[in-house]
Amino acid sequence: MSDPVRIGLLGRGTVGGAFVELLAERALAVEAATGRRPEVCGVLTRSGGDFGAILGRSELVVELMGGTDPARDYVLDALRAGRPVVTANKQLLAQHGDELLSVAREAGVQLRFEAAVAGVIPIVRTIQESFGVTDFSKVFGIVNGTTNFILTEMATSGAAYAEVLARAQELGYAEADPGEDVNGADAAAKMAILARLAFHTPVILSEVAYEGIETIQPDDLAYAKELGLSLKLLGVAERIADGISVRVFPCFLYSGHPLAPVKGPFNAVMVQAPAPGSKAQPRRSLRSVWC
Numbered sequence: 001m002s003d004p005v006r007i008g009l010l011g012r013g014t015v016g017g018a019f020v021e022l023l024a025e026r027a028l029a030v031e032a033a034t035g036r037r038p039e040v041c042g043v044l045t046r047s048g049g050d051f052g053a054i055l056g057r058s059e060l061v062v063e064l065m066g067g068t069d070p071a072r073d074y075v076l077d078a079l080r081a082g083r084p085v086v087t088a089n090k091q092l093l094a095q096h097g098d099e100l101l102s103v104a105r106e107a108g109v110q111l112r113f114e115a116a117v118a119g120v121i122p123i124v125r126t127i128q129e130s131f132g133v134t135d136f137s138k139v140f141g142i143v144n145g146t147t148n149f150i151l152t153e154m155a156t157s158g159a160a161y162a163e164v165l166a167r168a169q170e171l172g173y174a175e176a177d178p179g180e181d182v183n184g185a186d187a188a189a190k191m192a193i194l195a196r197l198a199f200h201t202p203v204i205l206s207e208v209a210y211e212g213i214e215t216i217q218p219d220d221l222a223y224a225k226e227l228g229l230s231l232k233l234l235g236v237a238e239r240i241a242d243g244i245s246v247r248v249f250p251c252f253l254y255s256g257h258p259l260a261p262v263k264g265p266f267n268a269v270m271v272q273a274p275a276p277g278s279k280a281q282p283r284r285s286l287r288s289v290w291c
Contacts, residue, residue, distance in 0.1 A: 002031060004039035008058030008083075010051075010074055011065035012043050015088060019064060044074075055081055063087040072096050079103045079111065088115035094189035094205040097196055117190045118143045118267040127197045127271070134273045136198040138238040141269035142262055143190040146174045146181040147213050147233040149265040151250075155221040155230065161214065173265045184210035187235045187248040195237035195246045198271070203237075203246055210248035224252055230260045238272075 007023075009016060023038055031037040042054035046065070051074060055061070061078040063085060065071045071092050078085050080103060087093070093100070093116055104111040114124045118141070127139070142148050146168060153164040165182070168174035180186040188210035195203040213233055224231050229252040237246040253260045262268045 002036045005036045006041035006057055006059045007038055008054040008061045008078075009040050009043045010054075010061065010063045010071070012045050013064070013066070015066075016043075016064040019062065051077070055083065058083060061085045063089055063092075065089070066091070068092050068095055072100075075100060075111075076103055079107050079109055082107055082109055084110040084112070086112045086115075088113070090116040090186070090189040090193060091205070094192040097193060098202050113193070117193050118269055121267055121269065123194065123269045124197065127194070131271065131273070134271075136239075136271055136273050138236070138272035139191075139194050139198045139269065140234060140236040140238070140272075142232055142259060142267050143194075143235045143269065144181055144184075144187040144233060145265035145267055146178060147184075147187070148262065148267070149173045150182070151213060151216070151221070151231050151233065152263040154216065154218055155225060158218050158222065160218055161216060181212075182214050183212035184233065184248045185212075187233060188246075191235035191237050191246050191248060194235075194269070195244060198237060199239070199244050201244060203244070208246045208248065211250070212248075213250055216250060227252075228255045229253060230255070232259060232262070234259075 009020070012020065020040060023040065027037050027039070041057045043049055044051050044054055055078060061075070061083045063071055063075050063078075064087070065074070066089055068091055071089055075085050075087060075092065076099075079100065085104070093113055100111055114122065117124055127136075149168050150161065150164045153159065153167065154161065157164070165174060165178060169176065169178065174181060188208040189205050192203045192205050192208050195201075216231065221231055231250055231252055233248065234251040235248045237244065258270060259268055
């Protein structure tokens, strides 16, 4: 048996607990693919654990605490100690991403955050690596599964927003406090991250304009259906004449739009860029959709 990869886990709430279970289920598959078996060597929660001791034992740190305090300090300390960090913390990245990435570069370690955006569809790595030198003109999509589920159910059943939200909570698609999902803040944080990656420029959450779906009524969706439209909460980041625009808003889509068929708690992201080759070539879309 190979020496294990020792993982220090920060946070063991709903996501952290699921991570531990998933890691145990797939440890042998990871070992077969990489040559080493992952193993949690210590867990830090808000009520227990010693961060210094966990950091000392670990080779890799996984941060699933959420929020920015004390997660930011822990992640910075881990990076400075030479530990690669994996995080699903979109708020941390949206507010302190440039600082974290700078420290990671200085320490010569990786900061990975695919799970922070769009339900772990492979958009972060695709932008960073597959399209690393692409001059994007636009990145847009459905980046919050909770709101997409709610809008889909309202359109299908004709039920009111409050009724469908309660169902989403029962099914585990919405948190007990769904505020950041339904008011657009969650999607805004994700779009700030995607905009930074796509356009290589700092974008912080306070610069992203957003609105949510709390005021959407069944009549709005019924009217859209009559016109052959669907309603989605879209996140859009694009180049404009004097800079970059990043925003989140409910939007009607025509039936032929590639994002229109995306229903339920699913996410999808599209990117738009120039055609490869000469600048004289006409622009075209490079469209990628993952669900």
